[in-house]
Amino acid sequence: MEKSINITLKVWRQKDAKAKGAFETYKLDGISTDTSFLEMLDILNEKLITERKEPIAFDHDCREGICGMCSLYINGHPHGPDEDVTTCQLHMRKFKDGETITVEPWRLAAFPVIKDLMVNRNAYDQIIQAGGYVSINTGGVPDANAIAIPKPIADEAMDAAACIGCGACAAACKNGSAMLFVSAKVSQLALLPQGKIEAAARAKAMVAKMDELGFGNCTNTRACEAECPKSISISHIARLNREFLCAKIKD
Amino acid sequence: MTTIDAKIPKGPLAEKWKEYKAHQKLVNPSNKRRLDIIVVGTGLAGASAAASLGEMGFNVLNFCIQDSPRRAHSIAAQGGINAAKNYPNDGDSVYRLFYDTIKGGDYRAREANVYRLAEVSNSIIDQCVAQGVPFAREYGGLLDNRSFGGAQVSRTFYAKGQTGQQLLLGAYSALSRQIKKGSVKMYSRYEMLDVVIIEGRARGIIARNLVTGKIERFFAHAVVIGTGGYGNAFFLSTNAMASNGSVAVQVYKKGAYFANPCYAQIHPTCIPVHGEFQSKLTLMSESLRNDGRIWVPKKKEDAEAIRAGKLKPTQIKEDDRDYYLERRYPAFGNLVPRDVASRAAKERCDAGFGVNATGLAVYLDFSEAINRLGKDVVAAKYGNLFQMYEKIVDENPYETPMMIYPAIHYTMGGIWVDYELQTSIPGLFAIGEANFSDHGANRLGASALMQGLADGYFVLPYTIQNYLADQIRVPRLSTDAPEFVAAEKEVNDKVKKLMSVQGKRSVDSIHKELGHVMWECVGMGRTKETLEKALARIKEIRKEFWSNVYIPGDGSLMNNELEKALRVADFIEIGNLMALDGLNREESCGGHFREEYQTEEGEALRKDDKFSYASCWKYAGEESDPELIKEVLDYEFIVRQQRNYKS
Numbered sequence: 050m051e052k053s054i055n056i057t058l059k060v061w062r063q064k065d066a067k068a069k070g071a072f073e074t075y076k077l078d079g080i081s082t083d084t085s086f087l088e089m090l091d092i093l094n095e096k097l098i099t100e101r102k103e104p105i106a107f108d109h110d111c112r113e114g115i116c117g118m119c120s121l122y123i124n125g126h127p128h129g130p131d132e133d134v135t136t137c138q139l140h141m142r143k144f145k146d147g148e149t150i151t152v153e154p155w156r157l158a159a160f161p162v163i164k165d166l167m168v169n170r171n172a173y174d175q176i177i178q179a180g181g182y183v184s185i186n187t188g189g190v191p192d193a194n195a196i197a198i199p200k201p202i203a204d205e206a207m208d209a210a211a212c213i214g215c216g217a218c219a220a221a222c223k224n225g226s227a228m229l230f231v232s233a234k235v236s237q238l239a240l241l242p243q244g245k246i247e248a249a250a251r252a253k254a255m256v257a258k259m260d261e262l263g264f265g266n267c268t269n270t271r272a273c274e275a276e277c278p279k280s281i282s283i284s285h286i287a288r289l290n291r292e293f294l295c296a297k298i299k300d
Numbered sequence: 301m302t303t304i305d306a307k308i309p310k311g312p313l314a315e316k317w318k319e320y321k322a323h324q325k326l327v328n329p330s331n332k333r334r335l336d337i338i339v340v341g342t343g344l345a346g347a348s349a350a351a352s353l354g355e356m357g358f359n360v361l362n363f364c365i366q367d368s369p370r371r372a373h374s375i376a377a378q379g380g381i382n383a384a385k386n387y388p389n390d391g392d393s394v395y396r397l398f399y400d401t402i403k404g405g406d407y408r409a410r411e412a413n414v415y416r417l418a419e420v421s422n423s424i425i426d427q428c429v430a431q432g433v434p435f436a437r438e439y440g441g442l443l444d445n446r447s448f449g450g451a452q453v454s455r456t457f458y459a460k461g462q463t464g465q466q467l468l469l470g471a472y473s474a475l476s477r478q479i480k481k482g483s484v485k486m487y488s489r490y491e492m493l494d495v496v497i498i499e500g501r502a503r504g505i506i507a508r509n510l511v512t513g514k515i516e517r518f519f520a521h522a523v524v525i526g527t528g529g530y531g532n533a534f535f536l537s538t539n540a541m542a543s544n545g546s547v548a549v550q551v552y553k554k555g556a557y558f559a560n561p562c563y564a565q566i567h568p569t570c571i572p573v574h575g576e577f578q579s580k581l582t583l584m585s586e587s588l589r590n591d592g593r594i595w596v597p598k599k600k601e602d603a604e605a606i607r608a609g610k611l612k613p614t615q616i617k618e619d620d621r622d623y624y625l626e627r628r629y630p631a632f633g634n635l636v637p638r639d640v641a642s643r644a645a646k647e648r649c650d651a652g653f654g655v656n657a658t659g660l661a662v663y664l665d666f667s668e669a670i671n672r673l674g675k676d677v678v679a680a681k682y683g684n685l686f687q688m689y690e691k692i693v694d695e696n697p698y699e700t701p702m703m704i705y706p707a708i709h710y711t712m713g714g715i716w717v718d719y720e721l722q723t724s725i726p727g728l729f730a731i732g733e734a735n736f737s738d739h740g741a742n743r744l745g746a747s748a749l750m751q752g753l754a755d756g757y758f759v760l761p762y763t764i765q766n767y768l769a770d771q772i773r774v775p776r777l778s779t780d781a782p783e784f785v786a787a788e789k790e791v792n793d794k795v796k797k798l799m800s801v802q803g804k805r806s807v808d809s810i811h812k813e814l815g816h817v818m819w820e821c822v823g824m825g826r827t828k829e830t831l832e833k834a835l836a837r838i839k840e841i842r843k844e845f846w847s848n849v850y851i852p853g854d855g856s857l858m859n860n861e862l863e864k865a866l867r868v869a870d871f872i873e874i875g876n877l878m879a880l881d882g883l884n885r886e887e888s889c890g891g892h893f894r895e896e897y898q899t900e901e902g903e904a905l906r907k908d909d910k911f912s913y914a915s916c917w918k919y920a921g922e923e924s925d926p927e928l929i930k931e932v933l934d935y936e937f938i939v940r941q942q943r944n945y946k947s
């Protein structure tokens with residue numbers, strides 16, 4: 050049932066990449082529990098604008114959990130306390146009346162802050178550019194039904210492909226590792242006959258890029274899996290490791 | 301009077317595209333490297349075009365607003381993509397897909413374009429599978445299909461409820477490969493603010509670096525616009541927050557025609573509006589209509605009791621439910637096209653049978669499907685949509701019917717293009733939802749993804765060469781050219797003007813006001829009166845905006861409010877064009893329903909004798925109304941009929 054709550058927000062404010070940044074405290078009253086978390090931030094921003102202050106910068110676009118643009122560390126959790134959702138799908142009914150909510154950007158050397166809660170996740174694009182594709186050009190490909198793919202394999206590839214590239218996995222990891230993200234792409238393509246051909250080389254190139262960009266090593270803490278809004282399984286990391294080993298042996 | 305040439309190739313329908321390709325001019329490999337192409341947008345249309353052009357050897361500059369090309373609005377498409385593969389052996393063919401699309405568009409699209417679209421549809425599926433797109437499969441290992449509205453065959457390919465995501469990630473991977481190779485240079489977090497015209501041709505753009513706030517100039521031999529639709533003129537829509545119509549307005553003001561602005565699609569199955577603070581509306585995919593049944597209570601008392609919270613939908617007996625789509629349209633039932641389904645929902649709610657506290661909702665019920673197929677099968681098909689619904693509404697759709705209501709979703713109108721996807725400005729092309737070309741007055745489900753990828757992978761990479769073949773001697777021009785300087789100054793002046801208003805209203809508050817006017821007056825049912833009222837109200841809103849908007853911060857740095865303000869300024873112009881176009885079109889067709897023009901049964905009444913044309917609006921300056929140019933639609937190959945989904 051809809052009701053309304055009063056909350057206190059502690060929000061990270063940082064003017065630009067170079068500024069030091071600090072928490073600011075805001076009070077918001079009468080927030081409907083049917084409001085989404087980002088709509089709550091809209092309400093706060095509207096209030097700041099009427100007070101002729103600068104609104105809080107945060108990333109968002111689809112607001113339905115698919116584009117991967119929203120981020121935010123909320124009360125110590127990437128994408129907040131609810132399970133299997135992104136910040137944009139989080140609703141205020143998950144918070145209590147009178148609660149203090151802490152909102153921070155992803156904190157990771159590889160994702161530097163741009164302003165307030167916005168970070169630069171270009172590193173993930175660079176990892177995909179290193180090899181997250183099947184090397185074919187437009188046109189001249191076989192009929193889509195030329196290769197049958199067992200449904201369980203196709204379904205598993207789909208589960209891996211559900212990754213939205215949000216960065217929560219690396220943000221959640223105490224080592225700042227991007228392994229869950231990298232493994233999801235490697236695994237999706239390695240499972241399918243189309244991607245198998247380049248599987249080992251792909252794994253090697255993507256992992257090398259990840260290391261180069263300053264992401265940490267995976268020590269199997271499973272924090273990534275727990276916080277991933279798309280329930281990407283760490284079993285993909287095992288598959289990545291196998292492909293990676295294959296590549297090493299071939300070297 | 302300006303005349304219009306759509307450059308449709310001569311010859312039989314099925315031969316036109318083959319003929320065109322056989323005779324068009326091409327650019328040889330060594331010259332391709334010397335030609336620069338700007339592609340604005342990284343949605344399905346932009347990303348597929350940029351990747352394909354890069355692969356061919358052109359030097360591509362690709363722009364997007366989001367922090368990564370992978371996040372373009374296309375990512376949110378749920379249901380699927382059409383193709384004429386006829387894998388299920390249910391009688392599909394290129395001709396049938398063509399015919400359904402023309403009919404679905406209420407006979408307001410170009411035959412030649414639509415035929416080409418159907419023709420290349422199959423290659424899209426092949427391409428995506430080769431990229432590793434994990435489409436749904438049957439137990440035998442072959443691809444699965446589902447049904448979408450406006451068709452009696454199953455021709456929709458899908459990847460769970462995340463088809464757009466998977467297709468976009470496919471195009472993004474191809475794009476990433478080209479970025480690595482250096483054939484595409486990516487500019488993320490950049491927003492185009494104007495096109496640069498030199499000697500009558502598009503030669504570059506002015507764009508704002510959204511991180512630094514700096515305004516920059518970019519040259520190219522040709523410019524391709526793939527910036528999506530303008531549905532956010534309504535404030536609340538199913539579009540992503542950054543979706544906008546600004547580039548369409550920019551190029552319109554530089555001489556490109558804006559075609560059929562009034563054709564906007566209202567999608568029947570969205571989660572209903574729940575409060576003033578709401579920032580967007582969430583779509584529940586059309587694919588749900590494969591198994592979900594739409595109904596409202598038969599008795600007004602029941603509807604009233606439900607609205608008052610005294611009765612639950614599950615308590616209403618089968619006999620007391622009105623499955624109004626099945627009742628009115630026995631042949632297509634719940635799978636009628638979107639415009640028809642949306643109006644039928646509005647009709648029931650207006651008549652007092654709506655549910656939800658607001659009375660502005662109908663039920664989409666899965667109980668019959670769950671009984672027939674089992675909960676697991678339903679969950680496998682629609683699980684993520686059900687989860688999305690539950691997270692938003694806090695009700696479990698496995699146990700109680702979903703509540704849905706129509707919302708603005710897609711815009712068929714857009715930048716006018718000829719058969720080559722070239723606008724009325726030479727060297728300026730438009731692809732995907734940004735152009736007006738293939739959907740007439742109403743788009744069928746699963747056809748936007750098809751069109752975006754058709755344009756980007758298989759059409760534009762050919763047709764743009766016919767233009768560029770003549771440009772190989774044009775050197776890379778300096779961005780110090782006076783046209784660049786002037787265009788940049790215009791943009792800077794606009795930013796300064798906006799920043800200096802320092803009024804009292806936030807950008808959002810004015811955008812919401814515009815949205816209300818659009819929904820009330822230019823929405824599902826329009827009349828001469830409502831459209832005239834819209835024009836008057838939009839005039840006031842324009843004045844309010846330019847005299848009372850408040851943008852905090854510094855205009856020369858990162859500034860999200862300024863970004864929104866620049867877009868809202870253009871939504872106001874689009875709203876005006878939509879109302880103007882709707883007023884001119886004294887007929888009902890597809891998504892454009894003029895209440896004065898309907899059949900006795902309440903269906904859209906077309907006037908082919910008077911309105912069988914695409915309305916192309918040509919800018920005529922701030923002070924005057926634009927000039928209307930008519931591109932007459934000749935139906936050479938099919939006979940137009942009153943659309944019939946009853947029998």
Ligand SMILES: Cc1cc2nc3c(=O)[nH]c(=O)nc-3n(C[C@H](O)[C@H](O)[C@H](O)COP(=O)(O)OP(=O)(O)OC[C@H]3O[C@@H](n4cnc5c(N)ncnc54)[C@H](O)[C@@H]3O)c2cc1C
Pocket residue numbers: 340341342343344345346363364365366369371372373374375376377378379380381463464490491492493526527528529538539540543544546547583709710731732733734745746747748749750752
């Ligand atoms: C919720 C939802 C579900 C849908 N489901 C389906 C479906 O199942 N099947 C189907 O066929 N269709 C569906 N559609 C429609 C379809 O998704 C869109 O029509 C299509 O994806 C549009 O693709 P596009 O490439 O033309 O533009 P978009 O994907 O909108 O991309 C626009 C691009 O342009 C960029 N851009 C915009 N303005 C600027 C600027 N000024 N400067 C720089 N860059 C700019 C953006 O950053 C973005 O990269 C759905 C739409 C919605 C809203």
Ligand code: SF4
Pocket residue numbers: 211212213214215216217218219229230233276277278279280281
């Ligand atoms: S693996 Fe999960 S957490 Fe990591 S980027 Fe993908 S969706 Fe986000």
Ligand code: FES
Pocket residue numbers: 108109110111112113114115116117118119135136137138
């Ligand atoms: S805004 Fe797109 S996933 Fe949250």
